[in-house]
Amino acid sequence: MRVRWIIAALSIWLLVPPSAGAQPGPRETPIERWIRMPPAERQRALAKLPPARRRLIQERIRQYLLLSPEERQALRQRYDRFSDLPPDRQDRARALFREFRALPDDRRHAMRRELQQLRLMSEADRQKRMASEDFRHRFSPSEKLMLQDLARVFNQTP
Secondary structure: OHHHHHHHHHHHHHHOOHHHHOOOOOOOOHHHHHHHOOHHHHHHHHHOOOHHHHHHHHHHHHHHHHOOHHHHHHHHHHHHHHHHOOHHHHHHHHHHHHHHHHOOHHHHHHHHHHHHHHHHOOHHHHHHHHOOHHHHHHOOHHHHHHHHHHHHHOOOOO
């Protein structure tokens, strides 16, 4: 469940305009900005949005509030890492998430599990894993490329 939420939370960045990462000082995620708004202001801002987008943001707020402090911190760190990317790499990450979300459920599930593992690996270990026989048989060439790109964008190791 938490893994599913973390991947869904990554889609928060799809709600952020491409130029939003250029702010100095500590950054907060877009969902944190919505949560920080006074309730009346939040309701006015939500009322101006199309119904589908309003529902999406309300659901993201609800899911965010269910996260533990550690999960919120991890999400904030991934957001900071994403915001530090140059605009062309942010665009690439957004495109990858759109591709990822378009996959059938069973493939998304398999790739999500693999991505979790790849993100924790060093570049050398990741390359070794991706060259393995098991990896080559489990994923199509386009899935392999998507996993490689996603792991690089959101790698947790230096």
